[in-house]
Amino acid sequence: MQSIRYESTRSGAPPVRFADALLRGLAPDGGLYVPDRIPALPKAWRDAETLEDVGALGLMAWLGAEAEADDLRALAHDALGFPAPLVRLNAPAGSEWADVYVLELFHGPTLSFKDVGARSMARLAALFRGDDAEPLTILVATSGDTGSAVADGFAGVPGIEVALLYPEGQVSEVQEQQLVAARPGVRTFAVQGTFDDCQRMVKAAFSDPALEALRLSSANSINVGRLVPQSFYYAHAFAQARRAGWFEEAAVVVPSGNLGNVTAGMLAREGGVPIRRFIAAHNANGFFPAYLRGEATAGAMGPSVRTDSNAMDVGAPSNFERLTHLFPEDLAERVWGTSVGDDVTSATLREVYDATGYLACPHTAVGLEGARRYRAASGDTGAAIVLATAHPAKFPDVVERATGSAPLAPPRLAAFATRERRSERIAPTEEALRAALLVCQS
Numbered sequence: 541m542q543s544i545r546y547e548s549t550r551s552g553a554p555p556v557r558f559a560d561a562l563l564r565g566l567a568p569d570g571g572l573y574v575p576d577r578i579p580a581l582p583k584a585w586r587d588a589e590t591l592e593d594v595g596a597l598g599l600m601a602w603l604g605a606e607a608e609a610d611d612l613r614a615l616a617h618d619a620l621g622f623p624a625p626l627v628r629l630n631a632p633a634g635s636e637w638a639d640v641y642v643l644e645l646f647h648g649p650t651l652s653f654k655d656v657g658a659r660s661m662a663r664l665a666a667l668f669r670g671d672d673a674e675p676l677t678i679l680v681a682t683s684g685d686t687g688s689a690v691a692d693g694f695a696g697v698p699g700i701e702v703a704l705l706y707p708e709g710q711v712s713e714v715q716e717q718q719l720v721a722a723r724p725g726v727r728t729f730a731v732q733g734t735f736d737d738c739q740r741m742v743k744a745a746f747s748d749p750a751l752e753a754l755r756l757s758s759a760n761s762i763n764v765g766r767l768v769p770q771s772f773y774y775a776h777a778f779a780q781a782r783r784a785g786w787f788e789e790a791a792v793v794v795p796s797g798n799l800g801n802v803t804a805g806m807l808a809r810e811g812g813v814p815i816r817r818f819i820a821a822h823n824a825n826g827f828f829p830a831y832l833r834g835e836a837t838a839g840a841m842g843p844s845v846r847t848d849s850n851a852m853d854v855g856a857p858s859n860f861e862r863l864t865h866l867f868p869e870d871l872a873e874r875v876w877g878t879s880v881g882d883d884v885t886s887a888t889l890r891e892v893y894d895a896t897g898y899l900a901c902p903h904t905a906v907g908l909e910g911a912r913r914y915r916a917a918s919g920d921t922g923a924a925i926v927l928a929t930a931h932p933a934k935f936p937d938v939v940e941r942a943t944g945s946a947p948l949a950p951p952r953l954a955a956f957a958t959r960e961r962r963s964e965r966i967a968p969t970e971e972a973l974r975a976a977l978l979v980c981q982s
């Protein structure tokens with residue numbers, strides 16, 4: 541089996557193996573790594589019953605030349621051993637929500653789809669780091685679902701430590717409980733500043749010679765170690781639909797921010813998953829839909845605006861560069877885009893709940909509205925799958941305001957409230973972060 545190489549979107553850097561792309565994150569020329577070919581998924585994906593089984597097949601297709609089959613199977617078991625059910629909305633034939641399906645990607649430990657990428661990347665990093673004696677430190681700034689997924693995904697993985705920065709007082713109570721839960725190998729810093737301060741501090745740390753010995757690395761959504769595993773649940777959705785006799789092919793609606801999830805879906809489609817069309821459903825941060833309509837160029841990317849679907853508050857999607865590199869000719873044929881404001885999102889959340897009894901998180905609600913608009917605009921009323929990216933109980937205020945119903949927190953979410961809390965408060969400066977990172981915590 542020939543190994544897949546990863547080249548930079550900016551093409552200044554020589555192609556590298558998966559391990560290098562994974563451990564470096566960004567290419568040295570500042571570009572994003574893209575595979576030089578996209579492998580076909582082995583046909584057996586259609587009969588695979590679990591996400592873990594599809595994952596083992598997918599990892600073999602992508603990494604079979606780089607690692608032992610047994611290691612990849614064990615990795616899939618460890619990283620992807622939770623359900624991702626495809627749920628059919630309960631709507632009569634002919635009604636607006638008929639033939640709409642929801643792929644629930646929030647059954648992992650921290651209740652968002654970020655668990656898939658973060659858990660996989662952590663285990664891939666442990667596998668490909670080799671028997672390097674030096675531990676790695678993953679440094680992340682977070683305001684949303686990524687932080688808890690990364691902290692949980694990397695916790696206790698041998699040879700890897702995590703340092704997490706979040707703006708104290710600027711995340712929701714549920715999010716904070718998840719971020720400060722004590723975990724082996726994880727230090728959480730409550731920064732006395734904003735999310736932008738956190739990001740600036742992290743950026744400065746990466747180029748700080750005093751911190752070189754810590755071997756800092758990042759786990760953000762541009763990393764191929766997150767991207768590739770996220771392509772597997774697309775196949776899992778279609779395998780479930782086949783088994784249930786629901787459909788063979790469908791349009792797929794992706795609630796989007798940084799466009800990592802859409803890019804992963806494109807990899808799945810190239811690998812043979814019968815996705816008719818992608819719908820990129822954005823909140824008020826509508827650069828990408830405007831680009832697809834030919835109304836904006838890359839120069840129109842700008843600062844983000846805050847919305848109720850805060851994990852998608854991205855003004856300058858980092859995977860845009862990768863998508864346009866991989867599909868330079870026909871991106872607008874493959875993807876249809878729409879931008880949904882908070883008021884419409886709330887109204888849709890309520891309508892779907894009233895009509896079908898399904899309680900969605902605000903990000904998923906943006907996707908449901910995207911499905912409705914796509915169907916109306918295209919006339920394609922075939923099956924549509926909406927990715928449910930987070931559990932509604934992570935956003936209890938927005939969901940209750942929209943529907944009058946408080947989402948029931950699953951036990952593992954409720955358990956965060958009573959977990960031991962561990963965080964260190966630091967000033968919003970690079971000096972404070974440097975000093976904190978250099979103090980050995982034992």
Ligand SMILES: *Cc1c(COP(=O)(O)O)cnc(C)c1O
Pocket residue numbers: 652653654684685686761795796797798799800801802851852903929930
């Ligand atoms: C991160 C996130 C998104 C956006 O995903 P991208 O890959 O950045 O487009 C959507 N919904 C939720 C709940 C998220 O956490």
